Amino acid sequence: MTDADDPTIDDEIVARARIHAREVISEHDLEIDRNALEWTVTTRARRRAGACRWNRADEVATIVLTRQAYERYDWETFAGVVRHELVHAWEYQQFGESGHGERFHDLAATLDAPRYCETFAEPRYALRCLGADCDWSAGRHRASKPVKAPGGYRCGRCGSDIEVEHVDSGRTWTTASGFGGAKAALGKRW
Ligand SMILES: [Zn+2]
Ligand SMILES: [Zn+2]
Structure with a gap:
């Protein structure tokens, strides 16, 4: 149970996600430019556990993680969300676009990431x-x-x-x- 503006848990989420991403990138030799990869946490996504935004002009991918999902999931599940969004980041950086097609599916399978964005139910x-x-x-x-x-x-x-x-x-x-x-x-x- 945390305050809506509590920075501590958001820092923790980003720190753990970055460490996990670094391990996954090096383990699979992924062509992801970590200098063009940013991380942020939201409390406003009602159903999506994560998202990846692409800034075409700067060619920077931003992975947005949902704090409520972090609080609700065990780490293994949440780490899957991180890998899913990492696949989006990879597609954006390599191809300038991303979806849930075959190319996405192949890498998601390699990384043991869910093919579709995880959804969760916000309490009423x-x-x-x-x-x-x-x-x-x-x-x-x-x-x-x-x-x-x-x-x-x-x-x-x-x-x-x-x-x-x-x-x-x-x-x-x-x-x-x-x-x-x-x-x-x-x-x-x-
Ligand atoms: Zn009180
Ligand atoms: Zn997705």
Whole structure:
């Protein structure tokens, strides 16, 4: 459970991914220019565990890793995501384009990387501490009691009130009536 702006875990993700990439590149003698490969972490991807962006002008590939996937997966699975995105980076650097075709498939198989981008389900609800100095949060897939009536619960870490967010819409509430109101207001989008 980390703060949305906590840099520590993002640094850890990038550090581990870079080390893994370096090992894979040297083990398979991949033609990837690591000086033209950048890494970043996002918390905004709702379903994709990773992505690779290509800057045509600079010829720099940027691998974007999703923090929630890192937190949810074991390292072996996440390392597969890193290798998958590495195949994209290789295609971009070598051919200026990338997809999930035969060429991709061949190298992905060699690297024991999944052929398709991993997807994962973002929790429907997020519980969050309202304490000024506390960064506790947690995801929930179902409308559990704290989701339905957060007013009856306190942050387990600091004792402050908590709020709930409906992740898809960004709507938040802190009480049982707030939950009812949000549900009614969202209707089919709930
Ligand atoms: Zn992909
Ligand atoms: Zn707290």
